[in-house]
Amino acid sequence: MEKRIEALLDNGFVSSVYFTGKTDEMKERILSLDKDYVVVTDENTFTYSPSPERTVVLESGEDHKNWESLERILSFALDRGMGRDGIFIALGGGVVCDMTALASALYMRGAGLMLCPTTLLAMVDATLGGKAAIDFRNTKNTVGAFHPASEIIISLSTLSSLPDKEFMCGMGEVVKHAFLSSDDELYKFLFSNRDGIMARDTAVLEKMVELSLLVKKSYIEKDPTETKGIRSALNFGHTFGHALESITDYSISHGEAVVWGMKKALTSGLWQGITPPPFYLWCIDLISQFPFLDEYKVAKKDYEAFVEATKKDKKKSGGVTKFVFLKGLGEPILSPLTDDQIAAMIV
Amino acid sequence: MEKRIEALLDNGFVSSVYFTGKTDEMKERILSLDKDYVVVTDENTFTYSPSPERTVVLESGEDHKNWESLERILSFALDRGMGRDGIFIALGGGVVCDMTALASALYMRGAGLMLCPTTLLAMVDATLGGKAAIDFRNTKNTVGAFHPASEIIISLSTLSSLPDKEFMCGMGEVVKHAFLSSDDELYKFLFSNRDGIMARDTAVLEKMVELSLLVKKSYIEKDPTETKGIRSALNFGHTFGHALESITDYSISHGEAVVWGMKKALTSGLWQGITPPPFYLWCIDLISQFPFLDEYKVAKKDYEAFVEATKKDKKKSGGVTKFVFLKGLGEPILSPLTDDQIAAMIV
Numbered sequence: 001m002e003k004r005i006e007a008l009l010d011n012g013f014v015s016s017v018y019f020t021g022k023t024d025e026m027k028e029r030i031l032s033l034d035k036d037y038v039v040v041t042d043e044n045t046f047t048y049s050p051s052p053e054r055t056v057v058l059e060s061g062e063d064h065k066n067w068e069s070l071e072r073i074l075s076f077a078l079d080r081g082m083g084r085d086g087i088f089i090a091l092g093g094g095v096v097c098d099m100t101a102l103a104s105a106l107y108m109r110g111a112g113l114m115l116c117p118t119t120l121l122a123m124v125d126a127t128l129g130g131k132a133a134i135d136f137r138n139t140k141n142t143v144g145a146f147h148p149a150s151e152i153i154i155s156l157s158t159l160s161s162l163p164d165k166e167f168m169c170g171m172g173e174v175v176k177h178a179f180l181s182s183d184d185e186l187y188k189f190l191f192s193n194r195d196g197i198m199a200r201d202t203a204v205l206e207k208m209v210e211l212s213l214l215v216k217k218s219y220i221e222k223d224p225t226e227t228k229g230i231r232s233a234l235n236f237g238h239t240f241g242h243a244l245e246s247i248t249d250y251s252i253s254h255g256e257a258v259v260w261g262m263k264k265a266l267t268s269g270l271w272q273g274i275t276p277p278p279f280y281l282w283c284i285d286l287i288s289q290f291p292f293l294d295e296y297k298v299a300k301k302d303y304e305a306f307v308e309a310t311k312k313d314k315k316k317s318g319g320v321t322k323f324v325f326l327k328g329l330g331e332p333i334l335s336p337l338t339d340d341q342i343a344a345m346i347v
Numbered sequence: 348m349e350k351r352i353e354a355l356l357d358n359g360f361v362s363s364v365y366f367t368g369k370t371d372e373m374k375e376r377i378l379s380l381d382k383d384y385v386v387v388t389d390e391n392t393f394t395y396s397p398s399p400e401r402t403v404v405l406e407s408g409e410d411h412k413n414w415e416s417l418e419r420i421l422s423f424a425l426d427r428g429m430g431r432d433g434i435f436i437a438l439g440g441g442v443v444c445d446m447t448a449l450a451s452a453l454y455m456r457g458a459g460l461m462l463c464p465t466t467l468l469a470m471v472d473a474t475l476g477g478k479a480a481i482d483f484r485n486t487k488n489t490v491g492a493f494h495p496a497s498e499i500i501i502s503l504s505t506l507s508s509l510p511d512k513e514f515m516c517g518m519g520e521v522v523k524h525a526f527l528s529s530d531d532e533l534y535k536f537l538f539s540n541r542d543g544i545m546a547r548d549t550a551v552l553e554k555m556v557e558l559s560l561l562v563k564k565s566y567i568e569k570d571p572t573e574t575k576g577i578r579s580a581l582n583f584g585h586t587f588g589h590a591l592e593s594i595t596d597y598s599i600s601h602g603e604a605v606v607w608g609m610k611k612a613l614t615s616g617l618w619q620g621i622t623p624p625p626f627y628l629w630c631i632d633l634i635s636q637f638p639f640l641d642e643y644k645v646a647k648k649d650y651e652a653f654v655e656a657t658k659k660d661k662k663k664s665g666g667v668t669k670f671v672f673l674k675g676l677g678e679p680i681l682s683p684l685t686d687d688q689i690a691a692m693i694v
Contacts, residue, residue, distance in 0.1 A: 011357055067414055074490060083663030108661040109491045144456045145492060314455040316430035
């Protein structure tokens with residue numbers, strides 16, 4: 001197990017990211033903890049837990065990313081008599097990581113947190129940065145907090161059994177990071193390692209996840225709690241994407257929705273003269289290297305619901321939702337769209 | 348309306364405390380806000396709200412300090428389409444303040460917060476310091492966060508209609524602050540203004556609340572999120588007190604329980620040689636100036652439940668609950684007690 005990334009957040013708090021090719025090393029690390037802990041998994045990841053008697057097993061899926069699941073985690077810790085110096089350990093995908101982080105944030109006003117992501121999406125999207133949340137009334141992550149993990153363990157071998165759809169879901173966020181990076185290292189890496197990535201070559205994936213997290217680190221260190229308008233850039237593709245997830249009742253995966261949303265944001269940026277045509281083509285070129293969701297047409301009867309869904313976005317300020325557009329590589333800007341402009345994009 | 352106290356917390360965040368004798372000034376301040384806002388009251392404080400159409404009215408009492416109430420606040424804000432730049436305004440006692448603060452902490456991972464306490468307890472205990480919480484499975488404030496208010500408006504006139512029991516509840520925390528202060532100004536003030544306090548003289552109460560909040564400020568500024576063992580001192584009397592509240596199903600008020608708990612902690616400190624006899628007597632002398640709850644004997648059948656309740660305390664570390672004892676004025680120390688020692692104190 002090797003420490004590769006350290007992100008320095010508010011108040012000198014450090015999130016450390018360790019990489020390992022072996023799930024056993026992750027288990028050993030958990031068993032070696034000198035504090036009380038509770039492991040949170042779902043039905044799919046229960047087998048990764050090294051201590052079944054300390055494990056809460058949640059029902060799988062975004063449908064269960066709610067208060068009831070959170071209550072189960074909190075109750076389990078309370079029944080164990082765990083103190084606020086105890087550690088909540090997430091062992092699963094993004095839903096498990098987000099909910100465990102929120103349980104840890106709320107338990108006695110803040111307990112310890114370790115994240116062991118088992119999906120590509122969770123590795124690149126739900127670890128560094130401290131975002132904790134549950135869904136609320138069909139709106140994603142409306143109820144949450146910032147509560148970073150002190151330790152993040154990325155065990156690449158968990159990806160070998162990941163279904164293709166889940167894998168591509170994570171790739172959506174990786175591609176997003178390639179566009180938000182201040183250099184083209186990740187972009188080039190993705191282009192030249194396309195086959196290794198799709199074959200799930202562990203060494204290739206490890207480098208890819210590391211490069212992706214380094215991009216994320218650069219944004220969150222400058223703006224740990226998303227109050228300075230810097231970190232919001234990580235929501236590129238997400239306002240369109242979240243609205244699509246919402247109107248399709250989350251039948252479309254997050255990563256697919258985000259790729260779809262990035263295309264919408266790129267096209268919309270192009271029309272407005274924000275995104276230069278060569279950069280637009282350069283981005284679309286990378287997206288087209290990977291088998292992402294084909295075009296999705298929003299049905300006319302859903303236009304209004306779609307526009308309404310964008311208005312619930314958390315990046316709203318003064319009643320107006322801001323979308324993220326790209327002026328170039330690593331050059332995001334936030335700007336609003338009218339209802340008609342939004343509708344025109346989803347026809 | 349006059350700003351009297353500024354507390355400097357983590358990341359340069361400032362909580363400002365304003366005092367006013369007139370409820371109308373508080374209402375005017377709310378109406379002058381240039382951001383979207385939601386007012387939270389309970390059935391008793393609804394009339395203080397200057398904008399009924401923006402007001403959530405919760406059921407009154409500690410019984411409703413739960414997720415269901417929190418959900419109502421969050422839903423109301425979501426239905427209004429309020430953004431994360433909006434402000435949650437608590438207008439009520441400690442329960443309303445604590446829940447509004449938690450709703451604000453969780454809404455889109457953190458919205459604005461203004462607290463307008465209408466009870467003495469809320470003024471001195473639930474404003475400065477950012478503690479947000481709900482009760483969870485009969486354990487007080489087990490689920491919560493630190494989320495300080497930018498603006499706190501103390502309108503003393505709201506105290507004139509406060510029932511005696513509620514008033515004395517707040518006095519418990521004021522007396523606690525007198526013992527935790529680094530000087531004897533508040534202690535002397537309470538002694539020499541006993542009659543003015545009990546007659547609810549507004550000028551006297553204003554000074555008393557200000558002195559009390561200055562003590563609290565000195566602790567929270569040094570340890571905003573209770574991670575350094577300094578702020579925990581504010582829990583003097585609370586481990587015994589919370590356990591009493593828990594086994595009596597919250598039929599005893601918080602302040603009364605805390606005074607009872609302080610007596611237990613003082614006596615226990617005396618027995619252990621931590622609290623010097625003259626200081627013990629000096630403290631008991633002040634408590635006896637005010638009509639607090641008489642001695643409460645825990646029934647023998649409840650000993651075990653009481654001891655168990657102390658083990659759910661949030662100050663637990665390494666599986667051991669630490670109680671706050673006093674070596675002298677403003678000299679708290681944290682130390683554990685055995686189950687037998689606890690039982691011996693409550694006979």
